[in-house]
Amino acid sequence: MSTPKFKNPIVRWIDYRLPIFSFLDHEMHEYPTPKNLSYWWNFGSLAGLMLVVMIVSGIILAMHYTPHVTLAFNSVEHIMRDVNYGWLLRYIHMNGASMFFIVVYVHIFRGLYYGSYKKPRELLWMIGVVILLLMMATAFMGYVLPWGQMSFWGATVITNLFSALPIVGKYIVTWLWGGFSVDNPTLNRFFSLHYLLPFAILGVVVLHVLALHKHGSNNPLGIDTKGPQDSIPFHPYYTVKDYFGVGVFLIFYAALVFFSPNFFGEPDNYIPANPMATPTHIVPEWYFLPFYAILRAVPDIWFIEAKLGGVLAMFSAILVLFVLPWLDHSPVRSARFRPTYKWFFWIHLADCLVLGWVGANSPDASFHGVPFLIIGRIATAWYFIHFLIVLPLLGFFEKPKPLPTSISEPVLKGGGKLAGATTKPMEKA
Template sequence: MSAPSNNKVVKWVDDRLPIFTMMKHSAIDYPTPKNLNYWWNFGSLAGLMLVIMILTGLFLAMNYVPHTSMAFDSVERIMRDVNYGWLLRYLHANGASMFFILVYIHIFRGLYYGSYKAPREVLWWLGLVIYLLMMATGFLGYVLPWGQMSFWGATVITNLFSAFPLVGEHIVTWLWGGFSVDNPTLNRFFPLHFVLPFVILGVVVVHVWALHSVKSNNPLGIDMKTPQDSIPFHPYYTIKDLFGIGLFLMFYLAFVFWAPNFFGEPDNYIPANPMVTPPHIVPEWYYLPFYAILRSVPDKLGGVLLMFGAILILFVLPWLDTSKVRSCKFRPIYKWFTILFLVNAFVLGYIGAQPAEGTMLLVGQICTVWYFLHLLVLTPVIGWLEKPKPLPESISSPVVKKSGEAV
């Protein structure tokens, strides 16, 4: 590959370490399907959000004290005394919700357009690993302010591991660093919360590497067959991504400046008190669908296994889906079941925020059954029985056909 510039300094460096050539190949000349829509913006937006979270977290860590007697006060000091500390904290706290919103949209786009199918199974797995790491990081970060919901959320979630026979109690004791959630727990959670985003960043790099190896999927779900099917990533998709970033920042900063506590729990502005239990303990909103699944089973171990199984089952989705067609655009039946699956996830999220009793518990159980029924039964059966619409010959052919009809 030729050097990306005639600049002598760039050429000198590139001859010894071809970093500029690699960047040109991966971020400028990279052939991308010409028909990507705005649903493909959310991957790059999630990458931007990860960088914002790491940077704001780094500056917050400089002023945070991981000790039970000082953690809550150190957060209040960040808000009141540290220059622009309030901005850093609100960017970070709301950034967690923004990050999950972007990733959830990114995942659903993959489900709708079949981006998990061959040859992108490893790419899909890496995305799910990133999601699991995000969930762990988000939970650890939620504990750090050491408010009421932080303390009791940590107590409830870590206690779930005690459901596992033989090793459960040992895992809980190790997580706590003792026999209750206390200072050793906070001393464990803080460094883990600091380090895991860098682990996520490493997996993201491998995720992008895998993406560049198998190439991007597209709304038609067919492979690029001719040079006319692709365009260089720059300037076409860099401009498109910049437009998406502008819109996203308006949405994100609206919460930061005008509704900074919209996603938070009021109880977390009360210092942690082991002697007073909040009337209704709930995790952050992005865990609520799985919290609803956990509570839908009367047995503790069964609920924990079902909750983890709800995520782990997605690792085998490429083989559960028996259809030869990737995109739901050409699957008239499965398309509506996929949309219904999304609605079911929203309902589970709502149920997770409500007390587990009466009608809400029953609805949660029905939605839990539907979640697994969709993945384990409907997905393979519809793939066998459904007759898809005919696929275009190439990515370019629908555009060429429409152009010909217009003429």
């Protein structure tokens, strides 16, 4: 007689009728994982952790928040001053958004470096881009809820961008506002959607994990596992690694919450919204700054006005990620074996940081005599050149280094020494 899989009789009874425990055991315990994953692979689980933190803290904050233009600002002050540990919940939620984006951006750039968007993980990558878009929408609507000066004017400026779209633009803006200006219907709509979208993100994350487990995780070598010798169970080997990553992450998160909770905030948002007084410099949250720089960088081009061109460029900067798996033709995934791509990756990362720096500064200002507007246009041009020109050309002209024949080989034969390497492309590139 075989030993039962679960010792608890209640668990066995439920699992026989609804095999949820068997499913979780297979996906989270027995799930075979490449044996060479580095700490860069911790950021996926950290993103999941932050999603749970944001949902739980958001539900509790919603119990005390009042989505009305005359009460919203004071309700936030009520949370901070009168609700037991309300200040802590708000700072956890407010800074959690920044930590969530930091983790997700690192996760994305790790995928870019190691080629995690390549066959057969194209749909996995595309679902990840959908998660990014939903996060951006949720974060923007959440930034409006405190109803401070930057909240109000940020909502006014960003929603007004849709008016640049021909024919339908003004109707979209009116629908978003719920009227003809940013007012109480706007705040109610944004509050409802800000509460709803995290659960939509959670559903898409489930699809993301299912797509990941279909073909397994990528790895630093960018080659597929050749058998049991190349993989280990996810638990306990990677759960322990994830616990360590969570511990280190929480140290930085706690330092931000307890010692510098307004580090990423704008002082103007502690002033109640005033439609009659415009802030001197309207800026979005830091995680939107690269896209804000792209928005401002586009000039008038023939019959396309700068406003419409900026909106199209800003959305294209995200949408180009959807087609990335088909822009990069290289049969090799990992940048470890792509010497030329590696340099362009770091240039692209620097370019994104420059765009964020430009977005934080006024377009009228300059750096050592060079206007930020010019710097932004150069950085924007390179952003699209990287994806639309450099990557396709590298797939044809780059000569990659030889690949190891298996994941185990570099580990068993002297670390990074790729004995017995082959120049043949991967079987599943």
